[in-house]
């Protein structure tokens with residue numbers, strides 16, 4: 278089942294001399310339960326894309342269909358509700374509220390949504406995130422890795438179908454990075470939560486089911502197009518050797534050897 282369908286997404290910032298075409302006709306689909314890494318140079322449009330997928334920013338044109346709903350057509354109120362209920366967002370800097378403790382930070386979005394936090398889910402997340410002994414600590418009493426675990430817990434308290442992370446390990450050492458990624462993987466496997474993670478870390482990208490490369494506002498590579506084909510790798514080599522476009526969209530179907 279497709280959880281995400283992105284169609285011809287464009288985003289322009291500014292006007293005239295300062296105009297930036299941050300996204301140029303971006304289209305792709307994501308299946309439910311996929312763990313997708315998005316990579317690409319700084320300034321290539323990765324955060325812009327993630328913000329639009331998360332309903333935090335609006336596309337200039339194009340469609341963002343999440344579980345069958347085109348969120349680019351929702352008004353502000355409906356979009357805010359959709360975002361709170363369906364999407365979990367994780368950032369590089371944890372954005373925790375300094376005067377609230379771990380438990381309060383995790384449950385705040387639900388309280389703001391007028392909902393009662395699910396105690397069982399809270400206990401389960403706290404256990405899995407290793408925060409059991411830290412529930413009444415304030416953010417400044419926690420390490421970076423712990424703070425990021427709180428922000429993951431906060432993102433998961435509404436049981437989102439889609440978890441979006443923008444360089445979640447960008448501020449952490451390699452040990453903590455590994456732990457954060459294995460936690461995201463664990464939730465992805467156990468709860469079938471779809472994860473889209475922007476990263477500069479090659480090891481994270483290698484551990485993903487699929488890697489999408491964005492350069493200058495366009496998708497320049499998507500490993501799904503390669504692995505989907507039994508002879509995809511061979512085609513790639515052929516393409517590299519001959520300089521001819523061996524792998525056009527849809528071409529893999531015609532060259533299938535199975």
Ligand SMILES: Nc1ncnc2c1ncn2[C@@H]1O[C@H](COP(=O)(O)OP(=O)(O)O)[C@@H](O)[C@H]1O
Pocket residue numbers: 290291297298299317318319320321322323324325326
């Ligand atoms: N709010 C904004 N106003 C103007 N330009 C922006 C804004 N946000 C991003 N940009 C520009 O859009 C391009 C893509 O940015 P971004 O999506 O943040 O890239 P990345 O996350 O890949 O580093 C960059 O050239 C950036 O300067």
Ligand SMILES: [Mg+2]
Pocket residue numbers: 323324325
């Ligand atoms: Mg960015």
